[in-house]
């Protein structure tokens with residue numbers, strides 16, 4: 001049975017910064033309240049010309065570069081997102097086209113902020129089963145488009161960004177060691193974005209009722225999150241045959257510093273073992289775990305052979321944890337140039353569009 005190694009990682013963060021002071025000019029809040037209750041100082045907001053796919057493509061290409069893998073080698077692309085570009089087509093298909101992953105299957109996965117853990121597990125299991133060899137998993141968000149900037153209880157929390165992993169099959173033991181995924185739909189109402197789906201398609205009424213904004217019962221989500229972070233971590237560790245003492249790093253979903261602190265206490269682990277960057281990016285939903293992993297690697301914290309737990313929770317309600325042995329950089333066999341593949345992808349995409357146009361033109365003439 002092949003092992004599923006994390007061989008590439010990349011992130012993309014929009015440049016525009018929205019600080020707590022900026023927010024204090026928009027709603028009745030202040031820097032002290034936001035830092036005390038959440039640990040957040042600032043977050044990034046996508047420019048008007050940046051979309052969920054834009055950030056996803058950037059993060060995905062960086063992950064391919066790190067893995068030294070050509071996009072044409074990919075068998076599968078999964079984009080986990082709470083703010084997908086459309087209901088359909090899948091954001092993953094836009095990514096597939098833009099990076100030139102000619103032979104990859106592509107789909108979106110919706111498990112809210114737990115999405116990256118679910119998606120990484122799905123990709124890892126496909127590799128373990130032998131059905132695929134190379135996968136690109138991306139968490140990407142432009143949640144700022146769904147935030148009610150007049151609602152101080154939610155607008156302070158969220159930010160935009162993307163992160164990605166490349167997973168590859170190898171005979172060498174390691175990589176993804178275990179994972180657990182859970183859900184409890186009885187808590188669905190505590191975190192929602194109801195508008196724009198089939199039940200509440202966009203109408204003047206749904207707009208007037210604010211159904212296209214994120215709505216949240218903050219206290220209920222807080223209670224749920226503090227309960228499941230520790231339990232999911234323990235469960236996944238037990239499946240991997242590991243104890244908390246064996247863990248080098250916990251990379252949690254970055255929603256709130258106090259939630260992470262409570263999980264650390266529950267697990268009786270020092271906070272120093274938790275990778276935390278919620279202060280600079282806020283809650284970037286599916287992107288928060290890979291962004292934190294990329295930063296931990298770039299800062300020299302995360303090293304080859306380290307045992308890591310990725311753990312998250314979100315709307316649904318969903319939660320999960322995944323244990324991995326961090327593979328780290330692998331020696332390059334052949335040089336891949338994903339930027340060149342991107343150019344090739346554009347040409348290929350135009351050619352395919354031209355062929356479809358010609359086919360349509362000819363079939364109309366035949367009729």
Ligand code: COA
Nearest residue numbers: 029030033037113152153156218219221222255256313314
């Ligand atoms: N600035 C200032 N005051 C604010 C505020 C803000 N941005 N937001 C709410 N308040 C006020 C409330 O109106 C309330 O005032 P009141 O006591 O006069 O009624 C008071 O602060 C306390 O509000 P409350 O909602 O009880 O605060 P809290 O301690 O529960 O913190 C959250 C709110 C949202 C920070 C916290 O509940 C949380 O982090 N929940 C989890 C959210 C989450 O992680 N969601 C994503 C999951 S993936």
